[in-house]
Amino acid sequence: MNVEVGHSASSPVSIHDLTVAYHRKPVLWDVDLDIPEGKLIAIVGPNGAGKSTLIKAILDIVPRASGNILLYGKPFKKQRKLVAYVPQRESVDWDFPIDALGVVLMGRYGKIGWCKPVLRKDRKIAMDALERVGMVEYAHRQINQLSGGQQQRVFLARALAQDSMIYFMDEPFASVDAATERAIVQVLGDLRTSGKTIVVVHHDLQTVPEYFDNVILLNMRVVAHGSVEEVFTDENLKKTYGGRLTLLSEAADRLARGKVTS
Amino acid sequence: MLLLEDYNTRVVVLGVMALGAAAGVVGTFLLLRKRALTADALSHATLPGIAIAFMVVVAFGGSGKSMLGLLLGAFVFGCIGVLSILAIRHTTRLKDDAAIGIVLSVFFGLGLCLLKIASEMPSGSAAGLQGFIFGKAASMVASDAMMMLGVAVGIILVTGTLRKEFTLLCFDEKFSITQGWPVLTLDVVLMGMVTVVTVIALQSVGLVLAVAMLIIPAASARYWARNITSMLIVSALIGCLSGWLGATMSALIPRMPTGPIIVLVCGFWFVCSFIFGRNNGIIVSQIVRVQLNRRVAMQHLLRAMWETFEREKERSIPVETIVSMRSWNHSFVVRQLKRAKRRGHVTKREDNLWILTEEGSVEANRIVRNHRLWEVYLINYADIAPSHVDRDADMIEHVLGIDMVQKLEKLLQSARNLQSPHPIGVDVKT
Numbered sequence: 001m002n003v004e005v006g007h008s009a010s011s012p013v014s015i016h017d018l019t020v021a022y023h024r025k026p027v028l029w030d031v032d033l034d035i036p037e038g039k040l041i042a043i044v045g046p047n048g049a050g051k052s053t054l055i056k057a058i059l060d061i062v063p064r065a066s067g068n069i070l071l072y073g074k075p076f077k078k079q080r081k082l083v084a085y086v087p088q089r090e091s092v093d094w095d096f097p098i099d100a101l102g103v104v105l106m107g108r109y110g111k112i113g114w115c116k117p118v119l120r121k122d123r124k125i126a127m128d129a130l131e132r133v134g135m136v137e138y139a140h141r142q143i144n145q146l147s148g149g150q151q152q153r154v155f156l157a158r159a160l161a162q163d164s165m166i167y168f169m170d171e172p173f174a175s176v177d178a179a180t181e182r183a184i185v186q187v188l189g190d191l192r193t194s195g196k197t198i199v200v201v202h203h204d205l206q207t208v209p210e211y212f213d214n215v216i217l218l219n220m221r222v223v224a225h226g227s228v229e230e231v232f233t234d235e236n237l238k239k240t241y242g243g244r245l246t247l248l249s250e251a252a253d254r255l256a257r258g259k260v261t262s
Numbered sequence: 263m264l265l266l267e268d269y270n271t272r273v274v275v276l277g278v279m280a281l282g283a284a285a286g287v288v289g290t291f292l293l294l295r296k297r298a299l300t301a302d303a304l305s306h307a308t309l310p311g312i313a314i315a316f317m318v319v320v321a322f323g324g325s326g327k328s329m330l331g332l333l334l335g336a337f338v339f340g341c342i343g344v345l346s347i348l349a350i351r352h353t354t355r356l357k358d359d360a361a362i363g364i365v366l367s368v369f370f371g372l373g374l375c376l377l378k379i380a381s382e383m384p385s386g387s388a389a390g391l392q393g394f395i396f397g398k399a400a401s402m403v404a405s406d407a408m409m410m411l412g413v414a415v416g417i418i419l420v421t422g423t424l425r426k427e428f429t430l431l432c433f434d435e436k437f438s439i440t441q442g443w444p445v446l447t448l449d450v451v452l453m454g455m456v457t458v459v460t461v462i463a464l465q466s467v468g469l470v471l472a473v474a475m476l477i478i479p480a481a482s483a484r485y486w487a488r489n490i491t492s493m494l495i496v497s498a499l500i501g502c503l504s505g506w507l508g509a510t511m512s513a514l515i516p517r518m519p520t521g522p523i524i525v526l527v528c529g530f531w532f533v534c535s536f537i538f539g540r541n542n543g544i545i546v547s548q549i550v551r552v553q554l555n556r557r558v559a560m561q562h563l564l565r566a567m568w569e570t571f572e573r574e575k576e577r578s579i580p581v582e583t584i585v586s587m588r589s590w591n592h593s594f595v596v597r598q599l600k601r602a603k604r605r606g607h608v609t610k611r612e613d614n615l616w617i618l619t620e621e622g623s624v625e626a627n628r629i630v631r632n633h634r635l636w637e638v639y640l641i642n643y644a645d646i647a648p649s650h651v652d653r654d655a656d657m658i659e660h661v662l663g664i665d666m667v668q669k670l671e672k673l674l675q676s677a678r679n680l681q682s683p684h685p686i687g688v689d690v691k692t
Binding site: 056059060061077080083085087091092093096097098099102103106109110112114115117118142158178 | 294423424426429430432433436439440441442443484487489490492493541666
């Protein structure tokens with residue numbers, strides 16, 4: 001098996017020397033990372049740090065300039081069925097003639113395969129996924145009539161319907177209502193309990209200690225990664241965010257409080 | 263009259279109907295993939311292909327009217343046109359619209375020049391070639407129509423079989439990549455079918471307007487359909503119907519080019535859909551707006567009455583007092599009061615004063631409570647508020663959750679206590 005020195009075949013995602021460039025401008029430099037199994041992991045970093053790009057590179061959506069990525073020791077192409085993906089909500093046009101259930105069923109397409117119809121079994125799985133995000137009563141609602149938070153929950157349900165081992169989520173908490181935020185946190189917890197690995201691009205430093213086990217601090221390169229207690233420190237955040245101090249002090253505040261209360 | 267007696271014309275009309283259905287089906291995905299203008303450039307790019315094919319056939323001693331040869335030329339140049347757009351998009355900083363504009367005009371200009379040269383060639387009659395620009399269904403023969411029918415059936419079958427794949431491609435390309443669908447291949451198949459439809463549309467609709475057959479039925483269907491399958495069916499029906507009416511009318515009115523008539527019929531369906539369509543048609547949108555205005559007016563009225571009662575310790579109110587509370591005029595308030603009465607929210611006593619019914623009190627209480635909690639929420643959580651606010655929700659708890667609402671209620675209570683010692687008239691109902 002093609003496993004590099006220092007990288008483990010049992011790791012859900014093991015990234016070796018990854019560099020990604022858009023139009024000759026590098027976005028990620030020499031990222032070297034093993035993601036641990038069964039954890040809830042946040043990727044945080046400033047705008048343009050390459051957070052979404054890292055996920056997209058793992059999922060082969062953007063081409064990589066160099067490096068390799070293995071999922072449980074094998075390239076992504078062979079492990080697609082183990083992976084579920086929640087893209088950013090804004091990445092699609094929600095004015096599309098389909099209902100919420102229709103979108104969730106798309107999560108099953110990969111398993112259904114070419115030209116075969118959607119079966120009752122798939123509908124059942126999709127409805128269960130909607131149930132888990134509290135959207136059953138909206139199953140037959142047109143997606144353009146859903147609120148932003150509800151759309152986000154539909155995307156999450158689609159990933160649940162994929163029934164995978166590793167979940168990648170791109171800013172699932174971005175501008176959602178409080179009910180949706182709670183629903184997402186609930187689902188993340190359930191997924192972790194059942195042993196899944198969840199990697200989330202996250203923009204809100206304040207909630208990192210509350211929601212996540214591990215954190216990857218990213219700014220074109222990996223500044224630090226590990227458990228939140230060890231890595232999510234004032235010093236590391238300064239290295240990641242540079243001089244943006246208001247953000248930092250808020251986060252530090254929150255962190256201090258989080259440590260006291262939890 | 264609309265069921266023509268002449269056998270040949272009938273077959274032609276049938277062919278155009280099949281074309282309309284095929285265009286409607288492919289056009290649905292073309293529209294959802296947001297590639298409508300690419301198809302326009304494609305159809306214009308076929309003209310040089312037609313002219314060159316004509317010249318080649320004539321040079322080899324053919325009659326120049328070999329339909330298969332002309333369509334082959336059109337197909338090849340249609341593909342070259344699409345590839346040129348892709349090449350410009352990927353190798354320059356130009357965006358899609360500019361790339362499409364360049365390809366469309368350059369290929370069409372080239373086609374017009376080549377057509378001029380072809381028409382001056384000594385042998386062969388190039389007179390029929392002009393028909394490709396605006397369409398001339400009368401020049402079609404039964405075998406052309408049969409070909410159109412065959413192609414249309416093929417295209418409808420392929421699209422129907424790949425419905426699931428195309429739907430995913432159009433809705434969420436990146437997601438479909440992660441599932442391993444070959445996005446490029448699917449795009450090539452889609453644009454290939456668009457090219458085929460365009461080419462078989464050349465004779466009847468003409469290349470300038472061929473794109474209308476692809477876009478307009480699908481755009482009209484969007485006003486009616488709520489899922490892909492019904493959009494495909496409605497779009498195919500509109501295309502089919504437009505083809506039938508257009509080709510028949512053009513057969514009945516001599517010297518009228520077919521393409522423009524078919525397109526006008528398509529346009530007619532679009533206008534109908536745009537006005538009467540159930541998804542965002544203007545009548546429906548207007549009704550929705552009026553309903554919203556009414557709901558807001560009703561809420562304002564009930565809240566105004568409730569808050570007056572709360573402040574004045576009254577149980578009844580004259581119309582004039584309500585009018586003075588907002589920028590309302592008398593007749594508007596009377597109208598709203600009558601509506602509220604019909605719903606059983608308010609009633610008028612003999613002394614001409616208005617009171618809230620029991621049911622109205624419950625409703626007014628709900629409205630006032632939601633309103634106040636939202637106010638408190640907006641004041642206390644200004645930084646996260648905008649995305650969380652849905653003031654129209656029946657119960658604030660549905661949006662913010664029960665624990666947040668309890669927090670807000672405490673805030674509301676303490677704020678009120680500072681101002682007045684009397685208990686606020688807001689009961690907690692969940």
